[in-house]
Amino acid sequence: MIPLLLILIPLLSGLAVFLLKDSPSTKSLAFVSSLATLVLSLMAVFTKGALTYDAAWLPGLGSRFSLLQDGMSKMLSLLTAISFPVVFAATYKNVYQRSSAFYGLMLLTQAGLLGVFLASDALLFYFFWELALIPVYFLCSIWGGEKRIAVTFKFFVYTFIGSLLMLVGLLYVYAQTADHSFAMQSFYHANLPRHAQGAVFALFFIAFAIKMPIFPFHTWQPDAYEQSPTAVTMILSGVMVKMGIFAVIRWLLPMVPQAVHGHSMFVVILSVTGMIYASLIAIRQDDIKRLIAYSSIAHIGLMCAAIFVQNQIGLEGVMIQMFNHGINVIGLWIVADVIEQQLGTRKFSELGGLAQKAPVLAILFVIMALANVALPLTNAFVGEFLMFNGLFQFNGWVAAIAGISIILAAVYTLNMIQKIFYGNTVEKTLVAVEVSGNVQWVLSILVLVVLVMGVYPQPMIELTKDTVSAIFANR
């Protein structure tokens, strides 16, 4: 029942908020709804074993409304459930025109995301995959920056082409299943012939690679992150990119194992190229949002590479890092949003010496940024260590090249800290004041998560263990 409620609560409250008249209470209603989802997802985490829900949906097509919440789904639904209240709280002061529509669409996005993470029926998965996209399209296009319309449309067309190719793949595998069903297990056991595996792999992988995004499909991402309203950017980069990684682990790996094996080197090289490439570009950025966007591409690239090396330790690293990257990147966005709201600029060249004006913010931000570099004792260290370990077992050279990105990450992150928070105060930062209480609270909670997960990551490894071992048991 919990998986169903996890989707229904944001869906119904989203529709309700969407239809309400604009008033301050819509904000509170959205916040309460997201808290309810959080409680439910925590309940799921503390329940032993996988949770399922199953109901008839399209009998003629062999598709059922079936949900599965195993370790990976529990972890990702927890991430989704944490993100939304955090985002709502951190941007509580932001005023949106037509706020009911804004919060309604946000909650609908959450429903779509949770659906993607919980669906265990391929057609249902496809439905939620799209349901997560449509509200985001409207959110970015209505409340975004100056170039929002063109940029968001690019993002939409990219992902839509990907999902259509995935649809073709779904149809093909469906036609090959023994019992003509979209059920996950039928898809796993579809027994595709070897030559077909390559085609199916390509169709699915392009869709997921666009969503992650993996070089060279990443060009929509920095623009979209920059132009979207920050609340949406947080969701995009914190949770939505995990859809691609999740989908690879949930659908691609077990469905076409031979093709994954055959293409592993190719994908790993693509990912590592993307990591280095994005890190180099990040160094040259003068805009906080764009810098975080490129750094995000680098991190996602590492996760994708670690999946395709196909060893247990790499996959465990990915599981932990999916959660931690979400927490860290949302923390960075919150600070970026605070700076932009307060000072009206995101350019490093117009900032400096903010630490003198806002010491608390500076401390919290520095911890978040160090987690972004994956310093030991922060949460990201654990994940990155495991992933690099996996990469090294796969191929030492590749791991060595990928390792350069750690140094590059330190370069751009420390550079950012220095330019924003240290040095002399400039004209714009003279008026800066300490951030409000709610942002301090939210950031403190995130920092707490960063430190706790950095010191004691074992529960997260335990939580996702069943998914990891199921994947390696199948081959």
Added chain:
Amino acid sequence: MNAIIVSALLGVVMMFSGILLKNKSSLKYIAIGGLLLLLIANLFQTYGVYTIVVNSHDLLRFQKFGLFFNSIAITATLIYVILSGKDIENVGNYPAEYFALIFFVLCGVSILCGFNSLLMLFLGIEILSIPLYILTGADKRNLKSNEASLKYFLMGAFTAGIMLMGIALIYGATGSFGITSPVFINTPTPGSAPKASFLEIAGVLLLFVAMCFKVSAAPFHFWTPDVYDGAPSVFTSFMATVVKAAGFFAFIRLMEGQSAILGPTWKILLSFVIIATLLIGNITAVFQQSVKRMLAYSSIAQAGFMLFALYSFNDVAKEGILLYAAAYSLATIGIFAVLIKLKDYTLDGFNGLAKTEPVLALTATICLLSLSGIPLTAGFFAKYYMLASVVKTGSGLWLVIVAVLFAAVSVYYYFRVIQAMYFREGVSETTEITSGFKTGLIFVAALIVLIGVLPSLLLNYFYF
């Protein structure tokens, strides 16, 4: 048989009610009542409650598939009249005749749903087309409307000639007009090579060309943009939905038996037509500034998808064409109903509609999402069934990939309208909008979403 007789009678009734009634606005309600009656008559035959028996000497043969399709066409017309009835009255001075002509078109549709002979096919097509020539030119003082009507008539007459030639050749080769007679199908028996005479093949090809013209498949689509653009918008809506779907139904029914004659050439020929249709429809639609003209090209593009049913000819395709007809008609009727209310048909005319008329903008958005085939709308399952039917045949996966790429192109021009409504500044001017009209639109949008979530609701009626 029920629908043919009742629709013809109702057409006559509508004609006379124009003379007898002074009040123009009551005509709409008579038409709605008539359509309900027609629907009930058709359902009576579908479920065997009561059927008017006329011995047609096997010229007509009614099956559930056809009758069900007819019900969809009648229901679509009903929704169309409820939404746009008022605008039909405002086209010219003789509204009663317009409604009468619509009933005659439905009579043609009913014949096409049950034809079992090439003669009946020809009659059905003509009964369907001739009222449309008149409706296209209904706006008498508008030069474009006149031009469109003449163009449509000339091209239509030309096609009728081609079709008759094809029928004559086939009759010459087989000595029969039946579409299911054994001579005609010429099924290759194992062990002997199929022998179709040259005359027969030529005849089938001519029929194919004529039907391609009727459903505006490229390269026989040239009349479509001009006619759809020139005709009064209300009638464009009707032409692009009910009439087009009926054309497709006839096309499928005709070719199901016949395509075997062409052997493997059939699929090659059809792939060419499908790709040409998708290419021309989608690419040209991208460059349109007028939304009305864009919808004309988009209807060509949608025809490309419907042609998949002819590629696969299996159960999935049959269910799919029913769903496609319903989904596409609903969405197009909805978007045209909104378009008619606007004063400016260009994209700029839609600017800021979300602020001035949020209900119209939201429902139009759902219609556009359905046309582009986004999940949760009926349009998704329509496209899904079409693609699935081809995948099921085991060949033509490349065709499916080409088609989905064109579907991605279609997103571009459909979403431009959404962008204009929601994201661009402007004051969209509309004529007066009643709350009844809004309720109707919301009903259409709800229906689109409902079919989009549970397509089995619609398809189950097909089996029970």
